[in-house]
Amino acid sequence: MNWIWFHKLASPPHAYGIAGRLAPWFGWPAGMLILAGLYGGLVLAPADYQQGDAFRIVYVHAPSAWLSMLVYATMAVAAAVGLVWRIKLAHAVAAAAAPIGATFTALALATGAIWGKPMWGTWWVWDARLTSELILLFLYAGVIALRASIDDRDRADRASAVLAIVGVVNLPIIHYSVYWWNTLHQPATLTKLGKPSMAGDMLWPLLAMLLGFTLYFGAVLLVRLRAEILRRERDAAWLRAELA
Amino acid sequence: MSEFLAMGGYGAFVWPCFALAAVVLAWNVRSARRQLALAREQALRRAAAPDRA
Amino acid sequence: MTPRRKRLLAVIAIVAGVGAATALAMFAFRDNLLYFYNPSQVLAGDAPSGRTFRIGGMVTQGSVQRTPGTLEVRFVVTDFRHSVPVRYEGLLPDLFREGQGVIAHGRLNGGGDFVADEVLAKHDENYMPPEVAESLHPPTPAQAAE
Numbered sequence: 001m002n003w004i005w006f007h008k009l010a011s012p013p014h015a016y017g018i019a020g021r022l023a024p025w026f027g028w029p030a031g032m033l034i035l036a037g038l039y040g041g042l043v044l045a046p047a048d049y050q051q052g053d054a055f056r057i058v059y060v061h062a063p064s065a066w067l068s069m070l071v072y073a074t075m076a077v078a079a080a081v082g083l084v085w086r087i088k089l090a091h092a093v094a095a096a097a098a099p100i101g102a103t104f105t106a107l108a109l110a111t112g113a114i115w116g117k118p119m120w121g122t123w124w125v126w127d128a129r130l131t132s133e134l135i136l137l138f139l140y141a142g143v144i145a146l147r148a149s150i151d152d153r154d155r156a157d158r159a160s161a162v163l164a165i166v167g168v169v170n171l172p173i174i175h176y177s178v179y180w181w182n183t184l185h186q187p188a189t190l191t192k193l194g195k196p197s198m199a200g201d202m203l204w205p206l207l208a209m210l211l212g213f214t215l216y217f218g219a220v221l222l223v224r225l226r227a228e229i230l231r232r233e234r235d236a237a238w239l240r241a242e243l244a
Numbered sequence: 245m246s247e248f249l250a251m252g253g254y255g256a257f258v259w260p261c262f263a264l265a266a267v268v269l270a271w272n273v274r275s276a277r278r279q280l281a282l283a284r285e286q287a288l289r290r291a292a293a294p295d296r297a
Numbered sequence: 298m299t300p301r302r303k304r305l306l307a308v309i310a311i312v313a314g315v316g317a318a319t320a321l322a323m324f325a326f327r328d329n330l331l332y333f334y335n336p337s338q339v340l341a342g343d344a345p346s347g348r349t350f351r352i353g354g355m356v357t358q359g360s361v362q363r364t365p366g367t368l369e370v371r372f373v374v375t376d377f378r379h380s381v382p383v384r385y386e387g388l389l390p391d392l393f394r395e396g397q398g399v400i401a402h403g404r405l406n407g408g409g410d411f412v413a414d415e416v417l418a419k420h421d422e423n424y425m426p427p428e429v430a431e432s433l434h435p436p437t438p439a440q441a442a443e
Binding site for chain 1: 248253254255257258260261262264265268269270271273274275276277280282283284285286287288290291295
């Protein structure tokens with residue numbers, strides 16, 4: 001198999017340029033989808049038969065919970081690629097992803113708590129879903145702290161990669177917690193197979209927000225990746241030509 | 245309008261959630277841009293004075 | 298074996314090892330990971346006796362009795378096979394109603410009643426406007442009369 005294209009893509013100057021050109025193609029559609037989702041979710045969607053207008057919190061809670069897991073998966077895959085194939089760009093992707101994922105995990109937990117108070121009657125319970133999502137936040141914090149605590153970049157890359165890979169075990173636990181155990185948290189509204197358990201005029205804003213948040217993550221990741229590449233390649237010859 | 249803000253009595257829960265989401269979305273964009281600007285500035289300084297850096 | 302393949306196997310081994318260890322730990326502690334017991338489990342004696350636990354199920358239609366002038370409420374929790382009567386004194390969440398899933402924290406008294414000190418409402422994953430909900434489940438005569 002010919003891997004030349006792969007190594008070319010993974011070369012820092014190439015990635016730096018491509019990331020810069022690609023970021024707006026993620027950012028602008030993301031902004032438009034999120035605005036459309038906000039309008040659809042807050043204004044057009046009818047109130048829920050049980051939860052009234054409080055259900056609208058789903059439009060920020062579900063996309064942030066989705067991102068908390070998608071970003072972790074991205075980070076762990078990048079870390080594994082970096083470890084196995086010794087591709088420095090992959091470690092840069094993992095380093096760029098971690099802070100984004102941590103903020104969206106915190107957002108998912110915070111909006112969940114604010115939603116839980118009026119509906120469930122409590123801010124927080126130690127059920128399997130909420131606890132495993134909190135562990136995800138600690139995993140992000142651990143990966144970020146571990147990277148920050150090691151001065152040597154290669155060693156920091158490897159150590160945080162191992163931790164990120166170990167933490168991958170938590171992802172299926174979060175996802176299936178609501179099926180494996182009795183939890184206060186309800187099962188998923190959207191599943192890959194089967195009809196979504198949501199009326200159409202409530203559903204499309206949620207899908208717009210989910211896609212919008214996903215593209216937004218792409219845009220922010222690409223910008224952070226460029227910064228990460230600059231920091232790692234500050235003495236490279238290509239960089240001087242690029243900046244000149 | 246005030247009916248919209250009241251959110252059927254759940255305004256005190258709905259709006260903080262959307263406000264927090266706005267803060268997180270804005271922070272990530274700002275932080276990413278700042279990191280890039282900072283890294284570029286540092287790289288430029290290094291390129292201008294490679295011996296001192 | 299190339300070094301790259303060795304590293305790949307190491308990564309796979311890490312994930313498999315940690316996954317197996319986690320699965321074993323979860324299997325060993327599976328009872329503690331249960332946030333609540335349903336009425337069938339409680340009546341079968343699976344719930345811890347002599348200490349507090351949580352019971353979860355549906356509030357039986359027509360079972361809610363309030364004592365006027367107090368916050369005292371009695372209702373029956375069912376999983377459609379078995380039922381347990383619950384007594385509670387305090388504020389109830391907005392979603393508490395007959396036919397709704399609830400989780401109550403407390404303990405069984407000698408008479409087979411569950412005395413709760415906290416009642417939480419569980420909601421399902423379905424979202425729809427009230428009109429759609431009505432067309433799916435026509436209101437019972439009791440609800441229509443309210």
